[in-house]
Amino acid sequence: MEVNKKIFIGFVLASSIYFAFRSYSQGFPFQTSQAHSQTSLATLETLTSTLALAPIQISDSSLKSTSIAYTNQWNLWLELNPSIYHTKLNKRDYSLQDRRTIYFQECNQSGIDFILSGTLSIEDGQKIFTPQIYSRQDDQIYTEKGIVIHDMTIGSDLRTSLEFLLGMVERNSANNNKLLQIENPSLFLENWNVSPDTWERYIALIEKQVQKIPIEPSEWEELAKRESNFWLPWEELILARYTDKPESFDLRYLLETYPSRYSKQFNPILARLAHTFAEICLAKNNKYQASSLMEVASTYFLQSNKTYSIQYANFLSTEAKILILDKDLRSAQLSLLNAQKIYQELGQTTNSKYIDNQIELSKIYYQFGWLGMSFLEMEKSSKAIHKKYQYNESTETYNLARASFNLGTLSLMMGKNKEAMEYLENTIDLLQKHNLNSTELMIFARTNLSASYLGLQNWNLAIFNSSQLLKDISIYELNGSEAESKNLYNLAVAYVNKGGLETSKQYLDRYKRITAYSKLVEFSESKNEFFPILTESLKLKDSFILDWEDKLIRSYTGKYRIDGQTQEIRSRTYLDRLEDHDIFMKNLLTQDGSNQENMHQLKQILHISKDYASGKNALFVDIGPALGNISQPAITSMSILSKFPAMEMVLIDLPSDVDFFMNQTDAIARAKLIENPNIHIIQGDGTNTLKSWYSENSKSSWVLKDRIPPSTINKLIILRAANSIDIYEPSSKVLPFLESLYLDYHQNDVIVLFNKSIFVKPKSWNKLQLFGSFASRAYYHNSQSLDRQGEPAYQLNSLPLRRRFSIYESN
Numbered sequence: 001m002e003v004n005k006k007i008f009i010g011f012v013l014a015s016s017i018y019f020a021f022r023s024y025s026q027g028f029p030f031q032t033s034q035a036h037s038q039t040s041l042a043t044l045e046t047l048t049s050t051l052a053l054a055p056i057q058i059s060d061s062s063l064k065s066t067s068i069a070y071t072n073q074w075n076l077w078l079e080l081n082p083s084i085y086h087t088k089l090n091k092r093d094y095s096l097q098d099r100r101t102i103y104f105q106e107c108n109q110s111g112i113d114f115i116l117s118g119t120l121s122i123e124d125g126q127k128i129f130t131p132q133i134y135s136r137q138d139d140q141i142y143t144e145k146g147i148v149i150h151d152m153t154i155g156s157d158l159r160t161s162l163e164f165l166l167g168m169v170e171r172n173s174a175n176n177n178k179l180l181q182i183e184n185p186s187l188f189l190e191n192w193n194v195s196p197d198t199w200e201r202y203i204a205l206i207e208k209q210v211q212k213i214p215i216e217p218s219e220w221e222e223l224a225k226r227e228s229n230f231w232l233p234w235e236e237l238i239l240a241r242y243t244d245k246p247e248s249f250d251l252r253y254l255l256e257t258y259p260s261r262y263s264k265q266f267n268p269i270l271a272r273l274a275h276t277f278a279e280i281c282l283a284k285n286n287k288y289q290a291s292s293l294m295e296v297a298s299t300y301f302l303q304s305n306k307t308y309s310i311q312y313a314n315f316l317s318t319e320a321k322i323l324i325l326d327k328d329l330r331s332a333q334l335s336l337l338n339a340q341k342i343y344q345e346l347g348q349t350t351n352s353k354y355i356d357n358q359i360e361l362s363k364i365y366y367q368f369g370w371l372g373m374s375f376l377e378m379e380k381s382s383k384a385i386h387k388k389y390q391y392n393e394s395t396e397t398y399n400l401a402r403a404s405f406n407l408g409t410l411s412l413m414m415g416k417n418k419e420a421m422e423y424l425e426n427t428i429d430l431l432q433k434h435n436l437n438s439t440e441l442m443i444f445a446r447t448n449l450s451a452s453y454l455g456l457q458n459w460n461l462a463i464f465n466s467s468q469l470l471k472d473i474s475i476y477e478l479n480g481s482e483a484e485s486k487n488l489y490n491l492a493v494a495y496v497n498k499g500g501l502e503t504s505k506q507y508l509d510r511y512k513r514i515t516a517y518s519k520l521v522e523f524s525e526s527k528n529e530f531f532p533i534l535t536e537s538l539k540l541k542d543s544f545i546l547d548w549e550d551k552l553i554r555s556y557t558g559k560y561r562i563d564g565q566t567q568e569i570r571s572r573t574y575l576d577r578l579e580d581h582d583i584f585m586k587n588l589l590t591q592d593g594s595n596q597e598n599m600h601q602l603k604q605i606l607h608i609s610k611d612y613a614s615g616k617n618a619l620f621v622d623i624g625p626a627l628g629n630i631s632q633p634a635i636t637s638m639s640i641l642s643k644f645p646a647m648e649m650v651l652i653d654l655p656s657d658v659d660f661f662m663n664q665t666d667a668i669a670r671a672k673l674i675e676n677p678n679i680h681i682i683q684g685d686g687t688n689t690l691k692s693w694y695s696e697n698s699k700s701s702w703v704l705k706d707r708i709p710p711s712t713i714n715k716l717i718i719l720r721a722a723n724s725i726d727i728y729e730p731s732s733k734v735l736p737f738l739e740s741l742y743l744d745y746h747q748n749d750v751i752v753l754f755n756k757s758i759f760v761k762p763k764s765w766n767k768l769q770l771f772g773s774f775a776s777r778a779y780y781h782n783s784q785s786l787d788r789q790g791e792p793a794y795q796l797n798s799l800p801l802r803r804r805f806s807i808y809e810s811n
Contacts, residue, residue: 049085049113049114049169049173049180050085050086050087050110050111050112050113050114050310050346050347050348051078051084051085051086051087051112051113051114051115051116051169052086052087052088052089052106052110052112052114052115052116053071053074053075053078053089053115053116053117054089054099054103054106054115054116054117054134055067055071055117056070056071056117056118056119056120056129057117057118057119057120058119058120058121059119059120059121059122060121060122063120063121063122063127064210065203065206065207065210066120066127066203067120068206068209068210069199069202069203069206070120070129070158070161072206073158074116074158074161074162074165075088076269077159077162079268079269079272079306079311080266080268080269081182082304082305082306083182084182085309085310085346086309086310087110087111087112087310087348087351089106089110089112089115099117099134099141100134100139100140100141103115103134103136103141104136104139107134107136108136108350108387108388109350109387109388110348110350110351111346111347111348111349111350111351112136113135113136113137113347114133114134114135114136114169114172115133115134116131116132116133116165116166116169117132117133117134118130118131118132118161118165119132121146126148126149126150127148127149127150127151128146128147128148128149129146129147129149129161130143130144130145130146130147131143131144131146131147131161131164131165131168132144133165133168133169133172135172135176137172137176138172138176142168142172144164144168147160147161147164149161151196151199151200152196154194154196154199155193155194156193166182169182170182195226198223198226201223201226202223205219205220205223217241238251238254238273239273239276242277243277243280251277251293252274252292252293252296255270255273255274255293255296256296267300267301267303267304267306268300268301268304268306268309268311270296270300271296271297271298271299271300271301271304271306271311271315272297272311274293274294274296274297274300275293275294275297275311275314275315275318277293278290278291278293278294278297278318279318281293282318282321282322287322287325290322291322294315294318294319294322297315298315298319301315308342309342309346310342310343310346310348310351310353312342313338313339313342313343313346313348313353313354313357314339314353316335316336316338316339316342317335317336317339317353317356317357317360319332319335320332320333320335320336320339320357320360321360323335324360324364329364329367329368332360332364333361333364336357336360336361336364337361339354339357340354340357340358340361343357349380349384349387350384350387350388351384354384355381355384355385355399358377358378358380358381358384359377359378359381359403359406361377362374362375362377362378362381362406362533363533365377366410366533371410371413371414372414374410374533375407375410375411375414378403378406378407378410378533379407381403382400382403382404382407385399385400385403386400397430397431397433397434397436398431398434398436398439398441400430401427401430401431401436401441401445402427402441402534404423404424404426404427404430405423405424405427405441405444405445405448405533405534406533406534407423408420408421408422408423408424408426408427408445408448408452409424409448409530409531409532409533410533411423412448412451412452412455412530415455417452417455417456418452418456420448420451420452420455421449421452421453421456424445424448424449424452425449427441427445428442428445428446428449431445435762435765435767435769437769437797438472438476438546438549438769438770438797439546440546440547440548441534443469443472443473443478443483444483444531444534446465446469447466447469447483447486447487447490447529447530447531448530448531449465450462450465450466450469450487450490450494450528450530451490451528451529451530453465453494454490454493454494454528455528457497459494459495459497459498460498462490462491462493462494463491463494463495463498466487466488466490466491466494467491468798469483469487469798470484470487470488470491471795471798472797472798473487474773474795475770475772475773475795475796475797476548476549476552476770477552477555477773478548479514480514482519482531483531484514485511485514485515485519485529486529486530486531487529488507488508488510488511488514489507489508489511489521489523489528489529490528490529491504491507492504492505492507492508492511492523493523493524493525493527493528495507496525497525508523543767544738544739544742544743544766544767544768545738545767545768545770549759549768549769549770550735552757552770553731553734553735553738553754553757554731556726556727556754556755556756556757557726557727557729557730557731557734558727558728558729558730558731575632575635575639576639577635577636578636578639578720578722579639579793580774580775580777580793580794581636581640581720581722581753581774582639582640582643583793583794584758584774584793584794585640585643585644585718586643587599588602588603588606588608589608589612589613589615589618589644590612590613591610591613596796598772598796598797598798599796602760602771602796605760605762606716606749606751606760606762607716607749607762607763608716612716614644614645614646614647615643615644615645615646615647616646616647617714617715617716618644618647618648618715618716618717618718619647619648619649619650619710619711619712619715619716619717619718620637620640620641620644620647620648620649620650620718620719620720621649621650621652621690621717621718621719621720622634622636622637622640622649622650622651622652622720623652623653623686623719623720623721623724623725624652624653624654624686624721624722624723624724624725624728625637625651625652625653625724626653626657627651627653627657627658627660627661627665627681628653628654628656628657628658628660628661628665629665630660630664630665630666631665631666631669632666632669633661633665633666633669633670633673634651634673637649637651638672638673638676641676641678641679645678646678647678648678648680648710648715649678649679649680650680650681650682650693650709650710651679651680651681651682652681652682652683652684652686652693653681653682653683653686654683654684654685654686655683655684658681658683658703659683661681662703674704677707678710679704680702680704680707680709680710681702681703681704682701682702682703683701683703684698684701686721686724686725686729686737687725687729687733687734687736687737688737689737689740689744690712690717690719690740690741690744690745691740691744691745693709694709694712712745712748714748715748716748716749716750716751717741717745717748717749717750717751718750718751718753719741719750719751719752719753720752720753721752721753721754721755722753722754722755723755725737726754726755727755738752738754738759738768741761741768742761742765742766742767742768745761746763746764746766747763747764748763749761749762749763750762750768752768753774756773756774756775756776757770757772757773757774758770758771758772758773758774758794758796759771770797771796771797772794772795772796772797773794773795774793774794775789775791775792775793775794776789776791777789777791
C-alpha cells in the first residue's frame with residue numbers, strides 16, 4: 001500500500017511538472033492573475049471532462065464545405081478516443097449570436113465542460129486554422145496562434161489541429177487546479193493519412209450536400225472504396241442506404257462482417273450505427289428487428305473501450321425500453337440504473353436522454369407500486385428539466401409542466417393532497433404563462449386538481465373547478481370523453497358531501513350514461529377520480545393548432561358540395577342569422593359590453609381599448625357573406641357594420657356570386673351596401689391567403705376600383721367563415737389557409753370565427769387557440785332557424801381556477 005501511494009504521488013508530481021513545462025514552452029494562452037497561475041502541485045485534482053465541437057467560423061463562404069469536413073473528422077476522432085467523453089451539440093447557427101452566450105447555454109443544458117472550435121481563413125493563399133476553446137468553469141473563450149493546413153498533408157495537419165485544441169483543454173484544466181489526461185489523437189488513429197485527391201472528392205460531396213444537390217449512394221461507396229479507413233463517407237453511405245428501410249436483415253449482416261476487413265478501432269462507431277438503427281426500428285414498432293440490432297450494438301460496445309460513455313448510457317436506456325415491451329421490468333430497471341450512474345458521473349444531468357431515462361425509471365417504480373421511489377426519480381427529471389428551462393423556456397415548458405403534473409399526481413396517490421395541489425397549480429401556471437391553456441395536459445391537470453380539492457375536503461373549490469372544466473370540454477366538443485366522465489364523478493362526490501343529494505344524483509346519472517361499463521367505478525363519498533401519471537412522453541405538436549382542434553376543424557369541413565347546392569341555398573342569409581356574432585363583437589369591442597372574467601381576459605390578451613368601440617382599429621374579413629342573395633345580399637355583414645361604422649370590411653365571395661350581386665340582386669339593397677365607403681369586395685376563392693389578395697397580381701380581384709384596399713398594419717383582424725369555406729371546402733385547403741393567418745400576420749391580433757368556434761391569436765403567438773364557441777342555431781345549413789334551444793349566444797373558455805377566486809375557498 002505504501003509503495004502504491006508513493007507511485008501515485010510521484011505520478012501526480014511528474015504530470016504537474018509536465019503540464020508546467022509544456023505550458024511554458026508553448027506559450028500559456030489564458031489570461032489569469034499571477035496568484036492564480038501559481039498552482040500548488042498538491043492541490044491538483046483528477047478531472048473527468050465532457051467535450052463537444054462547435055461549428056467552425058469561416059471568413060469566406062467558399063470554406064463552408066471544408067469547415068464541415070474538418071468538424072466531421074474531429075468528431076470521429078473524439079468518439080474513437082477511449083479517454084474522451086464526447087457529446088454532440090444542438091444544431092444551431094452560431095454565427096447569428098454571441099458565441100460565449102450560446103456556449104454557456106449549451107454547456108449548462110448538456111453537461112459539457114469544454115467546447116472546441118476555431119476559425120478557418122485564407123491568408124496569402126494558405127488555409128489557416130485558429131484554435132479556440134470555451135471553458136465552462138471560466139465562462140471564457142480562449143484562442144491560440146493559427147496553424148497552417150496544407151492540402152498535401154491534410155491527414156497529419158488535421159491531427160495537429162486537434163492536438164492543439166486538446167492541449168488547450170489540458171492547460172486550462174491545470175490552470176484550474178485539475179489534472180486531465182487526454183490520449184493523443186495520433187496514438188489511436190495513427191494510420192489515417194488520407195490522400196489529397198480522396199479528400200478533394202470528399203469536399204466535393206459535402207459541397208453537394210450544402211447546395212442540396214442529390215447524391216447517389218454509389219458516390220459515397222466509390223469514395224469509401226478508395227481508402228478503407230476513410231470512415232465518414234462509408235457511414236454516410238450506410239445512413240443514406242438504410243435509414244428508410246432499417247428492417248432489412250442485410251444491415252445486421254453488413255455491420256457484423258465489416259470489421260473483419262478493417263481495424264477494431266471502429267467498434268464504437270459500429271456500435272453507434274447499430275444502436276441508431278435499432279431506435280429507428282423501435283420508433284416504427286418493429287421490436288424484433290430493433291432487438292436484433294441491439295445485440296450487434298452490445299457486442300461492439302463490449303469489445304470497445306467506450307462502455308463508460310454517454311453513447312453507452314444512451315444504449316442502455318434504449319435497451320430498457322425493449323425490455324419494458326417484453327414485460328421484463330426488473331432487467332429494464334437494472335439497465336436504467338446503470339445508465340443513470342454513467343449520466344450522473346459524467347455530469348450529464350441536464351442531457352435530454354438522462355431526463356428520459358429518469359422518467360422511464362419512475363414509470364417502472366410506478367408499475368411496481370413503489371410510489372415514493374417513483375416520486376424521487378420523477379423529481380430528478382424535474383430538476384434537470386428546470387435547469388434547461390432557465391436557458392430555453394420555449395422548448396422546455398411543456399416537459400417541465402408534464403413533470404410537475406406527474407409529481408402532483410404521485411403526491412395525490414400517496415394522500416399528500418396539499419403537495420398535489422401545489423404541483424398541479426404550478427403545472428397550470430406554466431401552461432397559462434406560455435399560452436397552452438387548451439392542451440390535453442391542461443385538461444388532465446385541472447381534473448386532478450379537483451381530485452386534490454376533494455382530498456382536502458374543499459368542496460366549493462372542487463365544484464367550481466370541475467364545473468368550469470365541463471363547460472370548456474363542451475366548447476372543445478370533447479363530450480363523452482374520459483375527462484368529462486371523471487369531472488362528472490368528482491362533482492357528484494363534492495355535492496353529496498355538501499348535502500346536495502339531488503344535484504349529486506344528477507351528476508352521477510350523467511356520469512353513468514357517458515362512461516363505458518368496464519370503466520365505471522362504484523360511487524363513494526370518500527373517493528375521487530383522476531388521471532394517472534403520463535406513461536407516454538407527450539410532446540407538444542409543432543403545429544399552429546392542437547390535435548383535437550385539428551379534429552374539430554375537420555369535423556366541419558367538406559360536409560357539402562357547393563356545386564350540389566342551389567343558388568338559393570348557397571346564398572341563403574336572413575336577418576339576425578348571425579346575431580350571436582353581433583353580441584360577441586359588442587361585448588368584446590365596447591366598454592359597456594360583458595363584464596365577465598373570461599371576456600375581460602380576452603380583451604386583455606387582444607389589447608382591446610376604448611378606441612375599438614367604433615371599430616376603427618379593426619378589419620373585418622367576411623368569407624362567403626352571401627352576396628348572391630337576391631333580396632338581402634350580405635345582410636349579416638351589414639349588421640356588423642351598422643354597430644361599428646368606422647370598421648373597414650372586406651367581403652370575399654365566389655366570382656359567380658359577385659357577378660350575381662352586381663347584376664341581379666335587388667338594386668336598392670345593392671346600392672345601400674356599395675355606398676358604404678368602408679365596404680370592399682373581392683371576387684375569388686375564399687381559401688386563398690388574405691395576404692395574397694394584397695399582392696400586385698391580385699389587384700384585378702378587388703371589385704370596387706375607386707377604393708384603396710384597407711391596411712392591415714396595427715389592426716385587429718377579425719375573419720369570419722360561417723357557412724362558407726368551413727363547410728364547402730376540404731380540410732386540405734382550409735388548414736393551410738388558417739395556418740397562413742398566424743404566419744402572415746404574426747404581429748397582428750387575430751380572431752377567427754370559424755363555423756361555431758372562436759379562435760384567437762394575439763400578437764407574436766405562433767398558434768391559433770380555441771377560445772370559445774357559438775350556439776348552434778345559425779349552422780342548420782339546409783333550414784332557417786333562430787332558436788338557440790337554451791344555449792347562450794356564445795361561451796368562452798374559463799380560466800383555470802386561480803387563487804383570486806377567494807369567494808370559493810371556504811365551505
